[in-house]
Amino acid sequence: MSDLTALRDAMREFTAERGWERFHDPKSLIVALVGEVGELCELFQWLPSGEAAALAGEEPLRTRAGEEMADVLLYLVRLADVLGVDLAAAAERKMRLNAEKHRA
Template sequence: MTEVLEGDETVTLKVLKQKMHDFAQERDWERHHSPRNLLLALVGEVGELSEIFQWKGEVAKGLPDWKEEEKVHLGEELSDVLLYLVRLSDICGIDLGQAALRKIRLNAIKYPIPDPTPTPKP
């Protein structure tokens, strides 16, 4: 497997996809990586992510009141969700980056920018 990127390296979906492929192949896990199994694992990881926020109430942007170890744990759980999502899209033959860009375009049509000119009330 190629070395893990650290620091200021650019991480793309393509890099993550390849690293997840290599990781699974080296461990002979590909036979377990069916779409169903990956989806169930993803849902489990979303549950773990949800637990972090479960009793915190509203949280300020940037998490200014969080301890460093809480932020590290959050990063780990967010990463688990991302990595399973990338792996699931790869196994399903979906280009996740292109699908996301398409979805943004569709959302822009569905939710257009509001007209800044106020409409006069009768």
């Protein structure tokens, strides 16, 4: 069992406990995902690009960025579940395709 499978199962349970399945259609999940990416982007929007990595290693940005990245991951895992996509397999396949496309 992969970590993504465990997250998927936890998200299924979390959603079911609250009766939110009816709200988790693909369009709504994509909109929520985009919103969370926007919140992550907002944290870095005005940081000087040359300093962003160093600043992201310091509090409170480190914690806030981690929280927003977790939100992005959770919505993505939920979307993959709703669409019946094996996210780990899709990512591995995409990495192979990218390696072939961008051979050094």
